[in-house]
Amino acid sequence: MRDEIDAGGTDEIGLTEANYAAFEEFFYRKTGISFDVSKRYFVRKRIARRMQATGHDRFRSYFSFMRLEPSQDEFQALVNEMTVNETYFFREEHQFRCLVDTILPEIASRRPNAPLTIWSMPCATGEEPYSIALYLLEHWKGLPDHDVTLLASDIDTSVLNAARNGYFSERSLHYLPAALRVRHFRPAKNGKHRINYDIRDVVEFAKVNLLSPPARFRQGDIDVVFCRNLLIYFDQQAQRRAVENIAEALRPGGYVLLGHSESMSRISDLFAVRRFAEGIVYQKPHEDR
Template sequence: MSPTSDSPPTSRLGDSVKPEADSANIRISAEDFQKFREFFYRKTGIQFDASKRYFVDKRLVERIEATSSGNFRSYFTMLRFQASGEEVQALTNLMTVNETYFFREEYQFRCLVDSLLPEIVARKLDRRPIRIWAIPSSSGEEPYSIAIYLLENWPGIHEWDVEIIASDIDTRILARARQGLYSTRSVQHLPSRYLHQYFKRKADGYQICDDLRQSVEFTRVNLTERADTRGYRDFDVIFCRNLLIYFDDVSRKTATETFYDALRPGGFVCLGHSESMSRSSSLYKIRKFPEAIVYQRPLETS
């Protein structure tokens, strides 16, 4: 899907002439909130509960103003029926939260190097590349962290080709990830040697080096849309951390089934520390390694 346009849509159902939006007069009723949350859930699998009401209302008003829709009813009609889907993407970009930093939950990277990769390599008789999928990519800290950690800590990096694919539903955040510019806060947990070796100092922060930026492929994916994920196959490891907590049981089940299809037999899924697949799927084998608990697609048996 293309990034959103700067100009408002020119064709909408409903009134042919819209009043100028005034944020002081735009109201989102409880009924409006319910209609929107059901629509957004169908589109993304993300469900907003009542505690998120202020967050959702504020962003809806922002898009109503940006599109000169005037009120929620006109905006929601346009949102549902706009053929290009550009406004759905613009709103999705605004609604998704992308808070992360380099080397977050580093113990899982240790698990990757010390426990997962030795098993994966031992099974690989065809020398096909090791494939890692990071979803959501957010602004790129996680996939770049994986790349740096492998370069620094895995001797096999000199013997094996590694492909890192990073995906997100937010097109705006993907553009930031490809650019690889980060604030001092994002890199605060990195040793200074890493900053010198893998980053370029910029006036407003740090930029990941060209070699690393070219080593990660960023793609736009909606995890709950089968059409989006159909081409994602043959992965050895999937990192999906702190996304499933925003899903309900139905969306969570869809996501875990998608990961199962995307993994090679024996492949692993790493979730966030507060997440679990136990309730949403019985497809996986729970593996308790010294560094972390992960979920494995069972090996095929003859």
């Protein structure tokens, strides 16, 4: 069985070069995510999986069904198949230290006792926003003086449901200190661990496409955005749109933390580079600058 599309030809599900190009264009327009040539095998396998699940044996039939379905449930199912959601607690922990040791004290000095909002995206199955919650609880002395809202979003509805349920594997908890496991998790079935309700309750999860965020994420009232390892899936045009939407979401003086392989400076001049002891952070200018 062939796994690749022959040049100028087709494969056993009817995915011609022209059809593949049409799919790429459609998926990019809807999500901002583009796939290079190296991802073609990955994309084809996931399309074939959704075709089998929906009873379509030819790509053109499936493509028409997926685009025209009024509920768009199948498009969402395809998005869920295409997104990668592997993460773990306290990933790139230096950024959480930066949050509690430097960023939040700076904000608190400008706005004492003011409410604070932190947005984590893409949140996948919840490890990142719950890590933020745990880090604030365990390490930020200013927490009792501030009403903190934790927002978490993803484009994948299946991982959002998993995040709300709060069950995690041993692999997800590998870097979590043992004392925190005891305090904040309970053993569950099938070797899973469930984070305590008091932590689950403080995170608000929502489906958000960063290229067209809902009104809640365009109010300019967010103080810190964690947007790690998302922009690498966008081309330059989509990256600029995403960064503009992040800037719109943030208060003046708000902060953005990116993944270690990402750089805001290559995308936009809307943010200033801040170099802290714990790493590089990007800041939206204050209104008076």
